[in-house]
Amino acid sequence: MNLNPAWEYVADNVMGGVSNGGMRQETYQSRKAAILYGNLSLDNNGGFIQIASDLNSDGTAFDASMWTGLELDVSGNSDRYDIRLRTDQLTKPWESFRTEFTATPDWQTLRIPFGTFTSHKTEAIFDPTQLRRIGILAIGRKFHAEVAVAGVRLYRI
Template identity: 35%
Template sequence: MSTRVADIYQARQGERSPWTAITDQVMGGVSTAELQQCERHGSACTCLSGRTSLENNGGFIQMKLEIEPSWSCGEYAGFFIELCGPAHDYNLNVKTTQLDKPWQSFRCTLTVEPQWKRFVVPYSELQAHRTDKDLDPATIRSVAVIAIGEAFDVDVCVRRFGFYR
């Protein structure tokens, strides 16, 4: 990866996290989520824990990070994120101002492992989900790590997120 990176988030002990937790309860589901500042494997991080439930047409929890337009996402080739947790697949969803429905996104699947792992995601690897639009990186407004589609105990942590050239 190029050494030209822009850190959007890097966890630090004692600092409030900009990530927010969202559950399927916004649409009648019963999944639960909690967001905490933690330390894993010697690193400060923000951790999402909870349980996804498929009851009441639910099945997701997420941690979401808003991206300010001033970051000029279109000037980068993609982003990186450092995650850790029990081995499981999570979706990484990107929202843009191009999308007008809550179920639309650009996404990819990341396999989280019990040790810290850096995922490097070129914009070209993001797949359009429930939209026919092509991703315009200049319009990115948020990114989310999502546990979705099956009932399971969620435990995933992020220590760093940013863009690269």
């Protein structure tokens, strides 16, 4: 099932950090993509930039229980990035279900089963019936981020 994320850019400056960057929609290596780019700083307790999108435009939960996981078409600067999922189970902004990937210079299609996402700062176990938001993050260290996302889908085996 193809998803059409309405990506929005968020940076650590919402919490006092000083990382900078942005998101742009353009052709990246011959494919239309959303590109997250910027420079991460750990100053002022910072250290992240992200693009994120709710699955439903009204912000309500989406029942993804019929699918096995996420499939993403990504490319980038050979650095590590996070994929974070949020569900209605989570109440605090630092809680998430997460995994990481490397954005290689060549386009790749990643298949990430829901079962590989780990709980972060929550006791909750991922419930696909309550999936609300997907985020792609550059986080945790000083570096230049550049990751392009050309497609996001739910898949099932």
